[in-house]
Amino acid sequence: MTTEIMPAQNLPQIKGVKDVPYDELFVSGHRTCQGCESALVMRHMVKAAGPRTIVLGSTGCMYVANTTYYTTPWVVPWMHTQLGASGSAALGTAAGLKVLMRKGKLKNEKINVIAFCGDGGGADMGIGAISATLTHKDYNCLVLLYDNESYANTDIQLSSQTPYGAVTTFSPSGDTKRLMHTRWKKNVPGMLAAGHPESRYIAAGCAAYAVDLMNKIRKALELGGPTFVHTLDPCPKGWDYHPQYSQELGHLAVETGIWPLYEVMDGVCNLTGPTRQIAEGRKKRKPVYEYLKRQGRFAHFIDEDVEHFQAQVDKMWTDWLIPGVIPFTVPAKDVAILKIDKKPVHEQTKTA
């Protein structure tokens, strides 16, 4: 064991770029692709969390490309976990630390536990374990889902996070079938926020808005209990664009309204960044075509595909109860339901 004792944890909100911590805890040694936004998420994630952090990484790009034996980029302790096990890895680690500190077998201090997974590991295979973890309110751990919208490590196969119509190796565009993949992207942070009322923090972020993302990580860790952050990560290899445009595509995903930035903190939903500006009418949503046309995975789209995509995104903004978050509303005739008597039961007026 090293004898150096790291400083105690202090994670205030970051006020701007100049306020971002200087120390890098995810350094050279990885071999991710040029322009990999997921690698940037990893860097921001541990930068925000600080050195008193244990990171668990489930199988995926950020395991295979990041952690070659003898050249690990992780300055913080890091451990591999299985593809569908990010939720369980977070839970087991947090439970272990908690009980060892309670029994006096380990020094009592705050240690951050972060388990990350990709969209395949988190939105597909591991969603059950993540969901279970978000109900265990006695354990402090964060699950971070880095979403590059395909199984990018294995060969770009489609996942439940691959957008409608996109070409992947499991959904090529052919002479007979132009679109092999016609399922709409699963709304993971919305689903988790709706389904886990005791999780104190669930958020959607993007590395293109770095300070916003780092603050979301810090809020998740500071509030404690089981928390969840989902990032959308442009992927040059999977999305088929030049690596220099990763940040730009991140911005476009948000500005077109396809990927809303938000947080659900203690049961209150806040839209953040440009998403808030769009919702407040201070910024106009860009057409999705601006985003789609920059990516080879949509090169086979004809006008009707773009129109369908636009219509679906419009629906998120016009019909959803909360744009991009709650994918349903109430019928117009029942609109009064939204003005429910919110007083506690014993204070409610007896009308019936």
Next chain:
Amino acid sequence: MAVEVKPKETSEIETEQLATGCEAIAEAIRLADVDVMAAYPIRPYDGVMQAAAKLIANGKMDVEYIVADGEHSQFEIVKHACAVGARVFVGSSGVGWFYAFEAIAVTAGLRLPVVAICGNRALDDPGAFGTEHNDSLAVRDLGWLLPWAETAQEALDLALMAWRVAEDKRVSLPVAIGLDGAFLTHSQHIVKIPTQAAVDKFLPKFDLGDRLLHPDNPITIAPQVDQDWLMEIRRQNDAAMRNALGVIREAHTDFKKIFGRGGDSPFLDEYMTDDAEVVVIGQGTLSLPMKVAIRRLRKERGLKIGLVRLKWFRPFPTEEVVKSLRRFKAVGVIDRDYSFGSPYYGGVLYNEIRSALYSQAKRPVIVAFIAGLGGREIEQPMATEIFEKTMAAAKGDLAGGDTCHWIGVRE
């Protein structure tokens, strides 16, 4: 517990109490001061989790008790708790064990000393609750240590041994204790429950040393090693498994010194073998009907027969097995498992025993039996048939050569 029996002070080191196999294991969990355990329901192993839950609810032990969302999560949770230094317990049965298979495989690869029980149960489909050993045996090649218990007492004793052997730095491998479903998990025995002080003398505190995952020890566990290093790492696991034999012997000696139990050998339990010409060998609770048959057939017919019960399947105690079995004219191997398409269509244990004896110049005739699948009772006529066939083989009548005999099956 179905019947409450007041604990009776029997000595300074233990009290006696009526307990099922599952309840005996729960007592071991309490005595070992386990830190994290993860539960998920499946019969019959989950009797342990029910018994442990009662101990926690009644303030008898302090453990993080996590009810998981499936067996895969169960095994992943304890694996990761173990990596930060927690002593852990987990378990499953039958297809549940298979649902956890990925996590089971990596736990051994990671060299994390997780202690589990496998409440042996037939695999679906079709459904059956009773004992079959194929669930435990499926992990035999992966680096899990696999002991089998015969009684609730042995279940408790083996559990205490399990943490000691698994956590020993020379081993650092997981252990899965086999408990025959229903026959052992849910039948009550008088069990000697050791005192905490006695257990503390036997079982040291868990210390992962420089493998602890902690910010003060920022290691990277299980990076991509590829063809560069995987073979060397497998070889280390092989060495650990070889070390386990000696560590089990040490633990057995100490256990006997403190508690006075455990028999002559940590690996084999021999019954009426001194003058035996023919023996049968098997694992777990099938020894009980076989012992009854041995006493009966010795009395009724004067047959010189005995039983060798194998207590550890992994590491396989080759030396002890060879030394014991080469004394006899014939050995009947009773498998409570199957291995379809295997050499001579025998069970798993049969082929292991045969392989262990192959290099011996003088070796017994070996006869394969498959019996008691799906929890079917091994009744006395079946036991008689097993001994008759093995006796006949000893006299040169192989009854159809290297046939594997399915006992008590409707053809």
